[in-house]
Amino acid sequence: MTSHFWIMVLFAFFVSLVFAVLMRDDPRAQLKTAGMMLGAFVVAAYVLGWLMYPLPL
Amino acid sequence: MSSKSTAAERTRAAAEPGILALVIMLAWLVPGAGHLWQGRRQKGIVFLLALPLMFAVGLMLSGRLFPLELSEPLVFLGAIADRGIGFPFFLARFMDAGAGLVTAVSYEYGNTFLMTAGLLNLLVILDAYDIAVGRK
Numbered sequence: 571m572t573s574h575f576w577i578m579v580l581f582a583f584f585v586s587l588v589f590a591v592l593m594r595d596d597p598r599a600q601l602k603t604a605g606m607m608l609g610a611f612v613v614a615a616y617v618l619g620w621l622m623y624p625l626p627l
Numbered sequence: 628m629s630s631k632s633t634a635a636e637r638t639r640a641a642a643e644p645g646i647l648a649l650v651i652m653l654a655w656l657v658p659g660a661g662h663l664w665q666g667r668r669q670k671g672i673v674f675l676l677a678l679p680l681m682f683a684v685g686l687m688l689s690g691r692l693f694p695l696e697l698s699e700p701l702v703f704l705g706a707i708a709d710r711g712i713g714f715p716f717f718l719a720r721f722m723d724a725g726a727g728l729v730t731a732v733s734y735e736y737g738n739t740f741l742m743t744a745g746l747l748n749l750l751v752i753l754d755a756y757d758i759a760v761g762r763k
Contacts, residue, residue, distance in 0.1 A: 584681040
């Protein structure tokens with residue numbers, strides 16, 4: 571398992587899951603929060619990755 | 628209504644210092660056990676499955692379980708984070724896992740998984756404590 575992207579997605583999955591379960595009590599709200607957090611983590615990492623692409627200049 | 632009074636009774640029982648310490652120890656040793664013991668079954672099962680699995684993935688990615696070395700502050704902090712997961716840490720040490728392979732491409736990822744699993748369990752312990760003292 572050496573794909574940086576999928577390792578990042580797996581990491582984001584675990585962190586999102588634990589945070590969502592800690593923050594919300596209702597299972598549906600937990601799923602919604604976990605999904606939103608996972609999406610935000612992955613999109614943010616992807617965008618930041620491309621923004622850093624030209625570095626070092 | 629009935630579930631509220633049950634939760635209140637549980638809270639009163641758990642607020643005793645001895646039982647509170649037991650909840651914290653249990654929550655540290657077995658991720659999710661603090662929640663399971665206080666009747667939060669769904670949350671407890673998720674923590675019980677997710678955190679040891681995250682720790683195991685860290686070991687599979689050739690991460691290292693850091694030694695408690697006070698002379699190296701960052702290594703020491705990493706060691707504290709590693710130990711946050713409780714029993715899975717001791718099990719891994721017993722099985723001679725977590726030596727870390729610094730030349731592996733996934734070495735740093737493995738370390739991140741191992742330390743984050745431990746730190747997340749510390750948050751879970753705080754949540755179990757909050758439930759025990761009636762804040763949640």
